[in-house]
Amino acid sequence: xxxxxxxxxxxxxxxxxxxxxxxxxxxxxxxxxxxxxxxxxxxxxxxxxxxxxxxxxxxxxxxxxxxxxxxxxxxxxxx
Amino acid sequence: xxxxxxxxxxxxxxxxxxxxxxxxxxxxxxxxxxxxxxxxxxxxxxxxxxxxxxxxxxxxxxxxxxxxxxxxxxxxxxx
DNA sequence: GCCATTTTACCGCTTTAGCAGTAATTATTT
DNA sequence: AAATAATTACTGCTAAAGCGGTAAAATGGC
Numbered sequence: 234x235x236x237x238x239x240x241x242x243x244x245x246x247x248x249x250x251x252x253x254x255x256x257x258x259x260x261x262x263x264x265x266x267x268x269x270x271x272x273x274x275x276x277x278x279x280x281x282x283x284x285x286x287x288x289x290x291x292x293x294x295x296x297x298x299x300x301x302x303x304x305x306x307x308x309x310x311x312x
Numbered sequence: 313x314x315x316x317x318x319x320x321x322x323x324x325x326x327x328x329x330x331x332x333x334x335x336x337x338x339x340x341x342x343x344x345x346x347x348x349x350x351x352x353x354x355x356x357x358x359x360x361x362x363x364x365x366x367x368x369x370x371x372x373x374x375x376x377x378x379x380x381x382x383x384x385x386x387x388x389x390x391x
Numbered sequence: 392g393c394c395a396t397t398t399t400a401c402c403g404c405t406t407t408a409g410c411a412g413t414a415a416t417t418a419t420t421t
Numbered sequence: 422a423a424a425t426a427a428t429t430a431c432t433g434c435t436a437a438a439g440c441g442g443t444a445a446a447a448t449g450g451c
Contacts, residue, residue: 236364236374243376246384254397265440270399278361280408280438285315293378295315297322299371305325333427344410349429359408359438392451399446407438417428 240284241275247291248273262286319363320354326370327352341365 248258248269255273259266268283288295327337327348334352338345347362367374 237360240376243381243384247378247380250380250383255399256397267441268439271438274399276438278359278408278438280357281316281360281363282357283439284360288376291378293376293381296375296377297319297367298373298375299326301326301329302322302372304329305322334429335427346411347409350408353429355408357408357438362409395448395450397446397448400444402443403441405438405440408436410435411433413430413432415428415430417426419424419426421422421424 235275237277237279238275241273243293244269244287244291245273247293251291258287258290261290314354316356316358317354320352322372323348323366323370324352326372330370337366337369340369 248255251258253261255269256266259269262269264283264286268279269287272279272284272287285295327334330337332340334348335345338348341348343362343365347358348366351358351363351366364374
């Protein structure tokens with residue numbers, strides 16, 4: 234499953250569980266209804282800022298993972 | 313620190329460690345040099361698909377986290 | 392069945408991300 | 422210090438994300 238489809242499923246599931254329809258979620262997030270619809274449709278490309286606004290309302294956090302990530306955090310602590 | 317700035321740091325760090333300059337990373341990812349530059353500058357809004365291409369080259373994975381996520385996965389297994 | 396709600400799908404329109412090209416500024420190396 | 426490389430910062434342009442409005446499908450309740 235490609236990335237956008239995965240996001241689509243996650244957003245839809247969380248929206249359902251929080252009892253919002255697409256329009257309500259869009260309003261809460263401060264985006265247009267079309268944006269929410271596009272996300273849940275798994276549109277190839279969306280704006281990151283738009284997705285973030287929606288995820289914030291649904292209380293979904295994003296985490297980055299890589300073998301280097303801990304190295305990076307270590308180097309940050311030295312400041 | 314806002315989200316885009318965080319991404320900027322992560323991308324730049326990983327690019328450095330992999331010994332690529334912005335142009336090389338852009339070419340590998342199949343995006344323009346401006347896109348990489350904008351990401352590392354922490355531009356307010358970028359296209360998710362563009363970011364994903366870049367993260368893929370740098371071997372960075374994205375994970376979503378929420379209290380409902382395990383519930384969702386459980387319901388998926390019932391299919 | 393019918394009705395209300397929601398979702399899907401279009402429409403023009405505006406804004407903007409991304410593009411290559413170029414130039415200037417800032418490292419880095421010799 | 423000078424030359425080279427890399428980054429930053431513009432430019433004009435094209436493609437597309439997002440917008441509200443509207444309308445048609447799909448869904449759920451009575």
